[in-house]
Amino acid sequence: MSDDAMKLVVVGAAGRMGQALIRLIHATEGTTLHAAVARPGSAFIGKDAGEIAGLGPIGVPVTDDPLSAFLHAEGVIDFTTPATSVTFAGLAAQARIVHIIGTTGCSAEDETRFKAAARHARIVKSGNMGLGINLLSVLVEQAARALQSADWDIEVLEMHHKHKVDAPSGTALLLGQAAAKGRGIDFGENSVRVRDGHTGPRPAGTIGFATLRGGGVIGDHSVIFAGESERLTLSHSAGDRSLFARGALQAALWARDKKPGLYSMLDVLGLSTR
Numbered sequence: 014m015s016d017d018a019m020k021l022v023v024v025g026a027a028g029r030m031g032q033a034l035i036r037l038i039h040a041t042e043g044t045t046l047h048a049a050v051a052r053p054g055s056a057f058i059g060k061d062a063g064e065i066a067g068l069g070p071i072g073v074p075v076t077d078d079p080l081s082a083f084l085h086a087e088g089v090i091d092f093t094t095p096a097t098s099v100t101f102a103g104l105a106a107q108a109r110i111v112h113i114i115g116t117t118g119c120s121a122e123d124e125t126r127f128k129a130a131a132r133h134a135r136i137v138k139s140g141n142m143g144l145g146i147n148l149l150s151v152l153v154e155q156a157a158r159a160l161q162s163a164d165w166d167i168e169v170l171e172m173h174h175k176h177k178v179d180a181p182s183g184t185a186l187l188l189g190q191a192a193a194k195g196r197g198i199d200f201g202e203n204s205v206r207v208r209d210g211h212t213g214p215r216p217a218g219t220i221g222f223a224t225l226r227g228g229g230v231i232g233d234h235s236v237i238f239a240g241e242s243e244r245l246t247l248s249h250s251a252g253d254r255s256l257f258a259r260g261a262l263q264a265a266l267w268a269r270d271k272k273p274g275l276y277s278m279l280d281v282l283g284l285s286t287r
């Protein structure tokens with residue numbers, strides 16, 4: 014490990030993404046696992062983070078005390094729950110460090126809190142940390158701009174594993190927002206997230222969502238542009254959770270020398286059009 018390796022805290026250390034992050038940080042030159050935080054009351058407190066992630070002992074005991082974890086840390090990577098991410102954004106702001114937020118299902122109120130924390134913290138937040146989906150979102154925006162006519166109906170279809178707790182997925186929403194941006198319409202006012210019973214015909218110009226859950230699917234997304242006589246589908250399949258961990262680590266290293274602010278993966282990947 015080099016002396017200038019970025020010291021990173023993993024929150025949600027025992028979770029699916031937390032374990033993938035611990036394995037990746039351990040294997041990545043230029044990053045070091047500074048601390049691992051689990052939920053208060055978790056059975057993993059005091060256990061070695063490497064053992065939990067299937068690496069064998071690495072000398073980092075899991076803690077439930079964020080303050081000790083943050084001492085001398087340079088960044089925190091957080092794939093947990095909205096309430097936890099809001100709390101950690103406040104702590105990252107106090108410590109003036111990098112906060113990478115992968116958590117999905119956050120409310121508008123949560124987003125306001127992240128914005129406030131980003132006055133002091135360098136926050137990168139994205140519903141999907143992977144290169145493929147972020148590139149896809151750029152393509153979706155372009156397609157929606159080119160297919161301006163409300164004759165082209167836009168539908169976002171997603172499938173995830175049976176343990177996922179929020180719907181539509183953060184990635185599906187990210188893709189829907191990209192489509193709305195391309196169309197130049199307000200996403201909140203034009204998205205249809207649920208259909209049930211006698212819904213009547215499809216309102217023109219809306220962006221619809223359909224959610225499938227089952228098995229161990231890591232994440233499949235399609236954006237369908239349906240015209241009267243042709244249909245265009247742009248899609249992506251995630252094969253392995255480590256792709257999100259790789260993106261999160263790339264984001265942490267990118268944000269290390271940035272000014273405080275709220276950034277997205279498009280900024281990290283140089284795909285931003287704003």
Ligand code: NAD
Pocket residue numbers: 024025026027028029030031050051052053055092093094097114115116117118139140141142143183257
């Ligand atoms: P998970 O349930 O396996 O892990 C979440 C972990 O957070 C759990 O271990 C839980 O105990 C822990 N946690 C909850 N409260 C905590 C607290 N106060 N302090 C510390 N730890 C706490 O879930 P997962 O599959 O790893 O996903 C986590 C989140 O990341 C979800 O919102 C998911 O949608 C999102 N996700 C985002 C991306 C992306 O690229 N942005 C990719 C995958 C998953």
